[in-house]
Amino acid sequence: MPEFLDLHSKASKALRAAAEAAVRRHGLHLGQDHLLAVLWRQDGSTPGEVAAALNVTTPNVVKAATRMAAAGLLTRRRDDRDNRLVRLWLTDTGRALQAPIEEERRHLEDQITADLSETEREHLLSALAKIHRSATALLNEMS
Amino acid sequence: MPEFLDLHSKASKALRAAAEAAVRRHGLHLGQDHLLAVLWRQDGSTPGEVAAALNVTTPNVVKAATRMAAAGLLTRRRDDRDNRLVRLWLTDTGRALQAPIEEERRHLEDQITADLSETEREHLLSALAKIHRSATALLNEMS
DNA sequence: GCTCGATCATTAACCGGTACACGATTTTGG
DNA sequence: CCAAAATCGTGTACCGGTTAATGATCGAGC
Known part of the structure; x- marks a missing residue:
């Protein structure tokens, strides 16, 4: 039970749950806010x-888009020029969520990092970036 | 798109993929190694x-246990004294995975944190612990 | 101009995770 | 002793994620 992997797993789980709760207050599920962010x-x-x-x-996006279309957040329309393509268009409902969701996300980040000093926060970000690079490199050299 | 949440999300995804690949080399799926660790x-x-x-x-464990029983990693048996309880027992196959999986996990942690100095690593752990506490506290005060 | 290959979305099947409802069993209280 | 409450595993239904297979469409080359 390596230290970092274990701690990261626990922190991740708690963070995920908090994000889920935050976004669900606006009728969204976890991850749908990310999809909306791209369309915004x-x-x-x-x-x-x-x-x-x-x-x-891609299949993941397709499934999420199906649910979000049913929820009235976006609509599907095929591209006129290239009929293979499907384009996702925000509805007014989906567009109206931008401000509140972004605010919610900022608020969450503030609450989560409240106990960290500025230098602690910087060190955390830089360490996380290194972790990210190492993990990505590991994946590439495996595939 | 707050800095920390965004970076953490990306790092998490890469880490998850790397862990998945590592554990899959031994015929396991992600998370099953954690369940095994409890039984070890x-x-x-x-x-x-x-x-x-x-x-x-609990339902999650039940589902995983069903698959892992089918995979020959463990067996289910009801408790003799309290018939509500079900006890999960390792098979030889499940027991034999302990050493290789633990080694794999140590190796993964080493590779992932290879770019970090010792003090960087300590700071990362302490910051992650604070994040974990904040997120958990946030969840409790919401529910 | 027509075919063959590349590109794109979609579907199906699987895994990990959640919440909720259900049924069986044990324990507690009267 | 017996009814009511607490406990525990399981089934169902959903969401996010993956891989692999399918099908439609576009483009390039002959």
Whole structure:
């Protein structure tokens, strides 16, 4: 039971639960806010583009988009020029969530990092970045 | 898109993928190694005990146990004295995985934290612990 | 102009996680 | 002793994630 992996797993779980609760207050499920964030930045993105932006697989985006379309957050429309493509367009409901969700996310980050000094926070970010690089490199050299 | 949440999310995903690949080399799925770890420490634990030890819900353990029983890693047996209880017992196969899996996990932690100095590592652990506490406190005061 | 390969979304099947409802058993209180 | 409450495992249904297979469409080359 290595120290870091164990602690990271626990922290991750708690963080995930907190994020879930925060976003659910606005009728969303975890991860849907990320998908919306892509559309807020570029409305009319395709599932493939969204998947690439979020580092998830395309089927995952398709499934989420289906649920979110049913929830009235976005609509699907095929591209006129290239009929293979599907474009996801925000509804007014989906667009209206941007401000509250972004505020909620900022608030969550503030609460989560409240116990950290500024230098602690910087060190944490830099260490996390190194972890991220190592893990990504590990994945690449395996595949 | 707050800095820490975003970075943590990315690092988490990469770490998860790396752990998945590491454990899959031994025929396991992600999370099953944690369940096994509980049984390595205390064979014959009940699903509820395992769930409490792993901070997951009981149905989750039940489902995982069903798959792992099918995979020949453990067996189910009802408790003789209290017939409500079910106890999970390791098979030889499940027991034999302890050394290789623990080694794999140590190796993964070493690779992941290779770029960190000793003080960086300590600071990371302490910061992660604070994050964990904050997130847990946040969850409690919400529920 | 037509075929063959590349590209894209979708579906199905699986795993880990959750909440909720259900049923069986044990324990407690009267 | 017996009814009511607490405990425990399980089933169902959902969400996020994956891989692999399918099907439609577009583009390049002959």
